[in-house]
Amino acid sequence: MQPFLLAALPARYLASVPASRCVPFLISLGKIQLDSLVLDSHKKSVVLRKVQQCLNNSIADEYAVDIMGNLLCHLPAAVIHHGVSPKAWATALHGLRHCADLSPEQKAAVKLRLLEQHGLPQNWTAEMTKDLGPFLVLFSGDELSSVATKFPDILQQTASEMAGALPPKDFLWAVFVSVRDRSGRSPSTAPSPGCRGVEVPSSDDVFRLGEANACWAPQHLLCMEEDTFIRNVDLLGAVRGFSHPQLMALKEKAVQVWDMPSYWREYHIVSLGRIALALSESELGQLDLSSIDTVASLSQQSEWTSGQAKSILQGFLEDSGYRIQDLKSFHLVGLGATLCDMNLTEISRIKISEFRVVIARIGHLLCSTHVLAEFKKKAEVVFGDPTEWSGSVLQELGTIAAGLTKEELRVLDKDLMPYFQPSAIRCLPDEIFKELSADQIAALGPQNAAAVTPAQRGQLSVPQLQSLQWALDGAKMRFWLDVPPSASPMWTPSSHSPGVSIPLSLWPGCLLLVLVPQLMR
Template sequence: MSCEFLQQINSMADFLEVVHMLYQLPTGVRGSLRACIWAEVQRRTAMPEPELTTLGPELSGLDTKLLLDLPVRLMDRLSNESIMLVVELVRAAPEQLLALTPFHRAALAERALQNLAPKETTVSREVLETLGPLVGFLGIESTRRIPLQTLLAHLSQLQGFCLGEPFATELGWLLTQEPLLGKPELWSQDEVEQAGRLVFTLSTEAISLIPREALGAESLERLLEKQQSWEQSRAGQLCGGPQLAPKKAALVAGVVRPTADYLPEPVPNCADVRGTFPAAWSATQIAEMELSDFEDCLALFAGDPGLGPEELRAAMGKAKQLWGPPRGFRPEQILQLGRLLIGLGERELQELILVDWGVLSTLGQIEGWSSAQLRVVVSSFLRQSGRHMSHLDFLHLTALGYTLCGLRPEELQHINSWEFRSPVEGGMWVVMLSQAALFLGNLHFQCSEDQLEVLAQLLVLPGGFGPVSNWGPEIFTEIGTIAAGIPDLALSALLREQIQGLTPLAISVIPAPKFAVSIDGSECGVTIREAEPNTGYTGYTDSCLQPQVVFSPTQLSSLTSVQAVAVTPEQMAFLSPEQRRAVAWAQHEGMESPEQQGRSTACGFQNWSQPSWILALAVCILGNLL
């Protein structure tokens, strides 16, 4: 389904029927099509400014899924009845709320609260019950409208919700106040039990003040089990949130550290590890464990992503004591070890038997290998299997997974590009990705920029998709993170619809320096081509300003909010002030972020198609410099 097709539907009723059908698809609606849908909705209903009117009767038939996805700038125009429909949907299926950006979640929560409890009024327990999961995304001011006794009575429900950063930070502070749970240094086991996993909303310093007596072995184990259960749940995975490793370490410090400086570190048994978590223990403590205890807890060690390099080596050392040298590991033992295999040295990795499909795919799905280890794994497989890169089919490529980044760029060039397309009846090939590329495009690659570029080039070779400038947004979506390898020149020439086809994961994988790379073009409007022939990388300059960055402020402002949120702190560090403002503008769906308040929103980001954006951007930049 393309944007052009939607634009050609004349009847509003037919248009909404098609949109409804799209939103029922299990694959969801890709970002570029979502942007197109809501742009069309605004155009067709001839909507004036959002604050001037309410949504017309044409939209009364929108179902709750569409209402939930309504852009924030239109949210204030929903009727109270429509808002309550969304609230009911969120309570029944909170995962749909968590698919939205943090900004969107917060806006929806505040709009629902506005409907239930006007400003200047307190938030009752009944209102909290009605809001359900939306409570976790209220802002600081709204949170302070909740009476402390009401909040105290609601703690058990909050433990099952995703909590946005503003709400969690405020809640963590409130928990340490009277008449809630009071100062953490005065907590007993009752307060710890009452807080449950909400204890992680406290600061690390506050957690470290909780007395050891309040953290009994059973109480601590239950608390950590609750947190782990939440993190492994579907809602917990969608929720994300900050890393809790420092807070967890502070919580278990009384168990894993000696009670006095002059005493040796305690050596854990399996019960101790189960009562805490493997990463809580140092490499020395792991190395000194009894073999029987380590064996009983092997699955816990293999499944803990928090183990550092030293701890992984220590755990791997215990495994070698159990089973002997790696060259003798059986396939089922390698599968059991999982991520602990990162603790092997390069020579030991060479000794592993990798021709077993289960072993190869297990290693290919492990994140955290060093570059040298990646090289060893993939080289060992090629040597043991007697295969050349050109002979690998899509099954081999998917099994290799992350370890493909162990191949040099010149070796990656030998991958059979036909394996990046799918056969259809009659032996013909269609312009779509094979199962290999679909799988690889979902990986958070550790490849270098040169390696990613080679993988992307496989898609534009003869018989492939053709020049990048001709790709539709659906191609960018299908290839996923492989799009991060598109060269600078081609990226700088992408149009709005193409950019919106990039997956959020692909954006996060784009090497951070690319965001600051300057590109020179010869003159305005000429085609910029890759230096090497037949690469398929072509595009056009979009301004007369030279040099030009890979992603101009205008391009960055065209990101969907989900894409803009995916821009990493490392990437943001390479952006100019104008580029950062463009990303913030996109994150907030074209509305001013708190940092932008006081600046004009007419800084050239609203209209991609008009060439006057250059002048508007220049005026904006000058205005901020004066």
């Protein structure tokens, strides 16, 4: 079976894959990211139950592991703990290390297997610790303390290979301890009150720690040497785990080193990264924001308050001398999410010619409903009345389409519903989403149906909820689910075994299952 059919076929067909097709079924599924293709939890459960049936709830050898591919990441905890044979375990473990989203139960099962086979980490050899490095995140701080002492380099190397991931706090603390205990730090010479005698991070510490820099106390960050801060501000600004007090300490350090924000240059502001989030609205107003490149670097942060975002927007307009109507398309791109904090009058002043160029970029923003509605009005000038919009227009508009009124939504052709972006579906207000007809909801498609929020779902009637389930299931033909087998005409071809009857209403799905794999070979 071609993997893309999973999103289109109702769950009942997936559950009926014959045993003779299990191997190609597993191979096909193992080549994809199941979470990306099957978004409905019910259908995913059906698929995974079929996988377990095909495997007979066990993995006997390396061949079975190879067949499964990415499906290893979806093995139930019980199968991981009891169903993977010793002969297959090493290969399975190698595959599991690449699974980014194992559930707590799966992680616990992997940890139990490791403990059963290798004992506690304190008894591991250097080679074993290196081989099992990616699984160190499964252990508690106490269990990792011996690793931090015996094999600090391996622990730090493991942490450095986790770029893009945010490891558990216990693991980060173990990394922090392994660096701290080996470091030759000296007391701070910073003039700040309370810094006398405080041991502070060195440049080497900051470089080695990476995300584990989040374990420094705010006082340690505030008291670090100026040269250390200057050399490593980019690294510190990229740490995602810093709390607000830690960011405030680093901002104060920046003021100590560079003077007040009004004196900061563009390269100072750009290098701050997340540290800039600690700037108050008043301090943001002091920055020189005349360059759109500076503003673009600030807009990359997603944690601004509305007040901070407005300060950035106003700071750019004042410092650059531009009026809203003067903004070019590249200015609008650089302003990013701060556009969401424009008032309705300001949005109305954006030039249509410039807006047209960046509609798709603005359509990625998660603005409030009234802001999206104002952007939608501008989209009408570009594309005409919403009743005339095509699927490609809805695709390009992105979240801007969530600014449609309930009257405009009601008259949209149901065939256009799959062209909404999932982000637009999520942004639709609950009271407007419920105005969609059952047919429109059924036509959303699996990806859009999966984007429906619990609050939106809570507003739906029973027929609408049933349509939503059809959309999640990927049903394209309503009668597939409407007509019970007993109500369908039967045809028993001579090639079938006696007593095996197939409802005529199911033949389109059966033909799809049989013919498409042949055509796609």
